Amino acid sequence: MSTDQVQLERRGAQRFDFHLPVGIRSVQSTEEGCGFTQDLSARGALLYTDFSVGLGDSVELTLVMPSEITLAENMRVRCRGKVVRRSEAAAGSKPAVAVHLEGYEFLPDAEPAATQENYRRVSSLHPSEGEAKVIVRPVIHS
Numbered sequence: 001m002s003t004d005q006v007q008l009e010r011r012g013a014q015r016f017d018f019h020l021p022v023g024i025r026s027v028q029s030t031e032e033g034c035g036f037t038q039d040l041s042a043r044g045a046l047l048y049t050d051f052s053v054g055l056g057d058s059v060e061l062t063l064v065m066p067s068e069i070t071l072a073e074n075m076r077v078r079c080r081g082k083v084v085r086r087s088e089a090a091a092g093s094k095p096a097v098a099v100h101l102e103g104y105e106f107l108p109d110a111e112p113a114a115t116q117e118n119y120r121r122v123s124s125l126h127p128s129e130g131e132a133k134v135i136v137r138p139v140i141h142s
Contacts, residue, residue, distance in 0.1 A: 015041045020063050024051050024097075027058035027080075035094065040069065044081070044101050048094040057083045059099060062107070076107040 018040050024047070025032045033051025040046075045061060053059055061079045085098035 015039050016066070016068055018066060018068075020066070022047055022049075023062040024049055024053070025060045025062075026051075026053060027060060035097075037063070038096065040065075042069065042101070044084075045079070045099050047097055047099070049097055050094050053083050053086065053097060055083055055086055059083060061099065061101075076109065078105045078107055079103070080105075 016039060018037055020037045020040070021034065022037055022045070023032060023034050031051075033049055035047045035049025035051060038046040038048060047061070059081060061081065063077065063079075065075050065077045067074050079099075079101045080103045081099040081101040083097055084100045085096075087096045089095045
């Protein structure tokens, strides 16, 4: 007989490994922050953020929900939920926050949300709007 513990999967909805920009706002105050999702489902999200929230806090997350979850087109949504877990940041990373989602509100396209414009460009391979893409080709001498 094995002494290894058996862990049961408790998730009730399919989880998607999406790294999406997300705006986060505390319902108890007017403070807002931002972060990135690690994974996302219809019932919850795991995200990394420097925004200070505690266990049990009510929060709103604003993001563009991908078509793989909506089963239609990408949609901007505001999700309401509660923080169910928070882990302290490891060296060089942000704290992980798990949020149980309790409701959704679909947003019109004109309302500002957490978009990639709110984050600085990470790669020179993807220039920002208005920047020229520089291609360097090696010169071969014969």
